[in-house]
Amino acid sequence: MELENWESNRMIGRVERYLLERIENEGTIHMTLIDPEKTDPETAALISSDSESLGSSAIMVGGTTIVSQNMLNSVVKQVKEAVSIPVILFPNNIVAISEYADAIWFMSLLNSADPYFISGAQVLAAPLIKKLSLEAIPLGYIIVGEGGSAGVIGKACPIPYNKPELAIAHALAAEFFGMRFVYLEAGSGASRPVPAEMIRKVKEGISIKLIVGGGIRNGNQAKEAAKSGADVIVTGTIIEGEERESIKSKLSEIISGMREGAKAKLRMR
Ligand code: 1GP
Helix, strand or coil, X not given: CCHHHHXXXXXXXXXXXXXXXXXXXXXXXXXXXXXXXXXXXHHHHHHHHHHHHHCCCEEEECCCCCCCHHHHHHHHHHHHHHCCCCEEECCCCCCCCCCCCCEEEEEEECCECCHHHHHHHHHHHHHHHXXXXXXXXXXXXXXXXXXXXXXXXXXXXXXXXXXXXXXXXXXHHHHHHCCCEEEEECCCCCCCCCCHHHHHHHHHHCCCEEEEECCCCCHHHHHHHHHHCCCEEEECHHHCCCCHHHHHHHHHHHHHHHHHHHHHHHHCC
């Protein structure tokens, strides 16, 4: 096979290609994160369908404390039936894999002090991912600020918000490892999202795609993150425990804010 064909056929799968195209066209894209321990399958399907209508590009499914694979499978299956955008697994551990998803973030927690979260779980999961033909998208995961439950469970040494140079170093390591996405994670429900300055400096320092999440609750924060250079914005907590209409209005505010920020980002290209 020609090198070029090998690269296009083998390295980058269908979901990743779709994400890259949307980022290229829209500047910044939004993903809704569903935690199957906190949202039942029916509600997950409704929220996912609303997210798609409002402009989300993908649904991520995962949480820090997944205990039931059955629940995960039901959520993924029902979400798949409700949307045409991809469903991407966001695994906390080896049990968080479902054959019904389109792809999986194949993620390494780069600032963990425990090798299990850097490459151990990944080695255990890889054969199953292959067997299920799940598209694996390589992702460097970096916990910053408070770090939340993901920081505690993943035994991370969170990067302080006033040390963007450390975030750049970790993100560059992800790039040099060959990962194609890097995620600055403030932790689900963080009281402060990743600061604009950290996003801007990391974006300037790398050439892979930058995902930002944790603590984004309003349109202004989404706008700031996009304007500062985020390629993907993830929100999860805003869809939990609220009425459908109020979730829709929050999502719409966040996606409009992001789009405003993305316009500024596109102009700066
Ligand atoms: C958590 O970054 C995601 O992994 C989303 O965070 O729940 O605070 O939106 P929130």
